[in-house]
Amino acid sequence: MANQPSTDPYPKHMREAIKKVEATRTRRMSEDFPVLSADDKASLLKKFHPDHKAGELVDIKVGPSKGEKSFKEIESVIQAYSRVDPKGFDLSKIDFDVDVLVIGGGGAGSSAALVANEAGAKVLLVTKLRLGDANTMMAQGGIQAADKSNDPPSQHFLDVMGGGHYHNFPELVKALVLDAPYVMKWLQDLGAMFDKENDGTYITIHGGGTSRKRMHAARDYSGAEIMRTLKDEVINKGIEVLEFSSAIELLKDEEGKCAGAILYNMETEEHFVCRAKTTVIATGGAGRLHVQGFPTSNHYGATADGIVLAYRAGAPFVFMDAIQYHPTGSAYPEQILGLLVTEKVRGLGAQLINIDGDQFVYPLETRDVVSSAIIRECGERSKGTKTLSDVYGIWLDSPMIELKHGKGAIKKALPAMARQYERCDIDMTKDPILIYPTQHYQNGGVKINADAESDVPNLFIAGEATGGVHGRNRLMGNSLLDILVFGRRAGKNAAARSKDTKAGKLSMNHVDTFHKELKSAGIPEDRISPALLPDYRRPETVERQKGQVPLSGRV
Amino acid sequence: MAAKTSGKAGNAAVDESPAGMVKIYIMGKQYAVPEGLTIQKALEYAGLTLLRGCGCRGGFCGACGTVYRTEGDYKLKVALACQTVVEDGMYLTQIPFYPANKAIYDIEKLTPSLESLVQAYPEFMRCVQCNTCRKVCPQDIEVMQYMATAMRGDIAKTADLSFDCIMCGLCASRCPADTVQYYVGILARRLYGKYVAPEAKHLADRLGELDTGKFDKEIDDMIKMKQEDLRKLYDTRDIEPAEETTETEAVSATEAGTDK
Ligand SMILES: Cc1cc2nc3c(=O)[nH]c(=O)nc-3n(C[C@H](O)[C@H](O)[C@H](O)COP(=O)(O)OP(=O)(O)OC[C@H]3O[C@@H](n4cnc5c(N)ncnc54)[C@H](O)[C@@H]3O)c2cc1C
Numbered sequence: 030m031a032n033q034p035s036t037d038p039y040p041k042h043m044r045e046a047i048k049k050v051e052a053t054r055t056r057r058m059s060e061d062f063p064v065l066s067a068d069d070k071a072s073l074l075k076k077f078h079p080d081h082k083a084g085e086l087v088d089i090k091v092g093p094s095k096g097e098k099s100f101k102e103i104e105s106v107i108q109a110y111s112r113v114d115p116k117g118f119d120l121s122k123i124d125f126d127v128d129v130l131v132i133g134g135g136g137a138g139s140s141a142a143l144v145a146n147e148a149g150a151k152v153l154l155v156t157k158l159r160l161g162d163a164n165t166m167m168a169q170g171g172i173q174a175a176d177k178s179n180d181p182p183s184q185h186f187l188d189v190m191g192g193g194h195y196h197n198f199p200e201l202v203k204a205l206v207l208d209a210p211y212v213m214k215w216l217q218d219l220g221a222m223f224d225k226e227n228d229g230t231y232i233t234i235h236g237g238g239t240s241r242k243r244m245h246a247a248r249d250y251s252g253a254e255i256m257r258t259l260k261d262e263v264i265n266k267g268i269e270v271l272e273f274s275s276a277i278e279l280l281k282d283e284e285g286k287c288a289g290a291i292l293y294n295m296e297t298e299e300h301f302v303c304r305a306k307t308t309v310i311a312t313g314g315a316g317r318l319h320v321q322g323f324p325t326s327n328h329y330g331a332t333a334d335g336i337v338l339a340y341r342a343g344a345p346f347v348f349m350d351a352i353q354y355h356p357t358g359s360a361y362p363e364q365i366l367g368l369l370v371t372e373k374v375r376g377l378g379a380q381l382i383n384i385d386g387d388q389f390v391y392p393l394e395t396r397d398v399v400s401s402a403i404i405r406e407c408g409e410r411s412k413g414t415k416t417l418s419d420v421y422g423i424w425l426d427s428p429m430i431e432l433k434h435g436k437g438a439i440k441k442a443l444p445a446m447a448r449q450y451e452r453c454d455i456d457m458t459k460d461p462i463l464i465y466p467t468q469h470y471q472n473g474g475v476k477i478n479a480d481a482e483s484d485v486p487n488l489f490i491a492g493e494a495t496g497g498v499h500g501r502n503r504l505m506g507n508s509l510l511d512i513l514v515f516g517r518r519a520g521k522n523a524a525a526r527s528k529d530t531k532a533g534k535l536s537m538n539h540v541d542t543f544h545k546e547l548k549s550a551g552i553p554e555d556r557i558s559p560a561l562l563p564d565y566r567r568p569e570t571v572e573r574q575k576g577q578v579p580l581s582g583r584v
Numbered sequence: 585m586a587a588k589t590s591g592k593a594g595n596a597a598v599d600e601s602p603a604g605m606v607k608i609y610i611m612g613k614q615y616a617v618p619e620g621l622t623i624q625k626a627l628e629y630a631g632l633t634l635l636r637g638c639g640c641r642g643g644f645c646g647a648c649g650t651v652y653r654t655e656g657d658y659k660l661k662v663a664l665a666c667q668t669v670v671e672d673g674m675y676l677t678q679i680p681f682y683p684a685n686k687a688i689y690d691i692e693k694l695t696p697s698l699e700s701l702v703q704a705y706p707e708f709m710r711c712v713q714c715n716t717c718r719k720v721c722p723q724d725i726e727v728m729q730y731m732a733t734a735m736r737g738d739i740a741k742t743a744d745l746s747f748d749c750i751m752c753g754l755c756a757s758r759c760p761a762d763t764v765q766y767y768v769g770i771l772a773r774r775l776y777g778k779y780v781a782p783e784a785k786h787l788a789d790r791l792g793e794l795d796t797g798k799f800d801k802e803i804d805d806m807i808k809m810k811q812e813d814l815r816k817l818y819d820t821r822d823i824e825p826a827e828e829t830t831e832t833e834a835v836s837a838t839e840a841g842t843d844k
């Protein structure tokens with residue numbers, strides 16, 4: 030299927046730049062770029078990390094995290110009005126009545142559903158696209174777990190805390206690292222195929238910011254392997270799943286406890302009322318809001334919906350001013366712009382190279398540091414390589430992997446990557462690839478405790494929608510771990526709580542109150558959220574659609 | 585606003601200069617789109633808002649399986665819409681869902697054997713080895729070959745060969761014997777992961793330690809530490825060397841050299 034390159038996939042000026050990368054390769058094979066000192070890291074971050082760019086953060090004026098800041102693109106969905114009228118909506122007709130409602134069909138949601146189901150709860154899982162259309166499916170690099178003799182969980186703990194710049198909530202990190210080996214056992218028992226030696230020993234490598242090789246991978250389909258296995262199991266267990274159904278508002282009972290959600294059938298545009306004794310939000314991240322105009326590695330449905338819902342219901346968030354830009358998003362060619370080049374490429378020995386053929390950063394510093402160094406190299410230092418579309422990038426010297434690990438190593442360890450580039454006629458075993466940071470992960474999110482419960486009783490939250498586990502910077506491999514650790518905890522605790530919860534009378538008064546606050550803060554009333562999907566229409570299309578009445582809406 | 589549709593083009597392409605544009609047919613209807621776009625982005629350029637047929641946008645989820653033909657050619661081809669660039673004269677149709685039969689099983693009660701596969705999917709033994717599945721696989725997986733290994737009951741080989749499957753279902757959509765290759769594949773992989781691959785001994789050891797609460801105190805002590813002390817501990821922690829080491833060679837936490 031891969032077309033044979035008839036012409037050079039790289040334009041002439043890029044080919045010239047590649048020659049410099051090739052010229053220094055032999056020398057660089059034995060060259061280790063020094064790790065930055067703590068002070069140098071701090072000043073690099075301050076000056077070049079997009080989180081610190083002036084004018085991008087705006088004040089949150091209403092709600093439980095009033096006084097904090099977030100990025101314009103995120104603030105515009107947090108401080109926005111409901112898609113439904115909280116006063117006019119009829120909540121007396123209940124369409125679904127369950128013990129545990131799980132919102133989101135990624136890794137966190139699927140594991141919560143499985144564990145809650147196992148505990149005997151009646152579970153309904155609703156998800157925006159298909160079950161498994163989620164960031165989890167896209168994770169390539171791997172999952173961390175301290176399960177080898179040289180790697181006590183305390184070592185993992187230290188790496189997580191340092192990586193997150195000590196802002197992490199320690200109790201959450203403790204849960205993360207101590208549950209990790211149990212998660213690996215669960216995956217093994219479910220039959221997920223992680224890379225092993227012949228004797229069953231997991232093959233583990235380093236990731237950015239790890240002090241031990243504790244990255245477990247399933248080739249470079251790690252998330253896909255987890256996701257498709259969980260999905261298969263959710264179906265086998267007969268758990269009720271509604272696809273193309275989004276939660277667009279949470280419901281509460283008279284006591285202010287979370288009591289379900291309003292569901293929106295994305296295809297028929299109908300609303301349904303779901304009453305649930307406990308609710309789990311597992312809606313993932315926000316990449317498709319394109320903070321500061323960055324491209325993103327995220328799936329189509331990553332629009333911060335769950336955070337919006339939880340916030341309106343009274344759950345504060347933490348670190349919503351910390352976004353993770355993955356250092357190596359694809360910068361060339363255009364059709365794969367922003368797609369992820371897994372960190373494993375660096376884990377296996379590929380270096381980052383500027384236009385002069387030199388290294389400028391130790392490739393496995395934490396992600397925020399590497400991203401900042403790349404932004405500095407392409408910006409202030411003008412040492413990036415330009416593509417055709419005025420995008421600048423840095424070379425990731427992938428052929429080094431084959432020199433280090435032997436011919437065929439890339440195909441074996443990175444089949445998805447090799448395939449992605451083959452489709453663009455680029456052979457990454459022979460040529461380096463051009464990269465630039467891409468919006469990748471939401472470090473912050475809704476605040477939870479170690480039981481995965483938010484400040485709103487009976488509202489549990491797990492996965493990328495939460496904040497605190499990773500502080501201000503997540504390390505690779507700790508998110509796949511996070512979603513399973515806290516997804517399982519959320520499922521277990523939501524099921525247990527449902528047993529001693531009586532279904533009450535439903536209300537959306539909290540939304541009404543939030544609306545009033547928005548109005549008095551002067552938030553324009555045409556702001557509606559959750560976003561559900563990104564808007565990729567061209568201005569011309571928007572213009573031509575103006576004034577239209579939906580086809581089915583002519584009453 | 586008055587529609588400016590130019591005869592055939594559904595998206596009023598008269599605004600754009602024809603240079604650098606290609607024409608595509610979305611389920612038979614012609615649109616003009618810029619060259620260089622993926623099929624997925626071209627559909628959006630044409631004015632569609634995708635709901636079906638778009639998941640990860642990165643080649644991992646299998647939501648965007650597409651069948652196409654180019655003008656003047658009778659051959660049907662397949663692609664992932666998010667990974668394939670438009671060509672002039674493409675007739676496109678997406679198959680975002682295929683009503684294939686997924687068996688329900690209790691993985692705990694199966695054995696890694698041909699019987700398990702046959703019990704779940706009796707029809708797969710009807711495979712006539714026509715190789716159509718291999719030809720339509722957008723991942724270039726040796727589908728027919730893993731069907732052959734599955735028919736021999738070789739779980740390990742089937743798991744290995746089918747590993748890169750993103751479960752788009754295009755194989756099943758063209759199969760004359762109505763087999764569901766991609767579901768046979770995942771069953772084989774789960775059987776392999778659970779029953780054939782040896783269990784990780786070091787993991788079992790670690791679980792034994794965890795069950796006794798061995799590490800709780802160490803971590804609680806770190807939690808109690810002042811931030812500057814924790815910081816010092818982090819900054820001076822030793823880092824396992826990056827060179828290839830096997831488990832037996834791996835250096836212990838205390839012996840490993842400091843920073844690289
Ligand atoms: C390209 C890529 C590579 C990555 N690589 C790694 C890696 O190697 N290691 C690692 O640890 N982490 C990695 N990550 C991060 C990790 O994959 C994610 O953070 C994690 O999988 C998130 O899981 P989740 O279950 O919280 O969210 P998701 O998996 O994104 O699932 C959220 C689900 O909720 C649904 N949803 C959203 N809104 C609604 C709504 N309103 N109603 C109903 N459903 C809704 C979504 O459609 C989706 O199905 C990677 C991420 C990406 C994007």
Ligand code: FES
Nearest residue numbers: 639640641646666
């Ligand atoms: S949208 Fe997921 S594979 Fe194309």
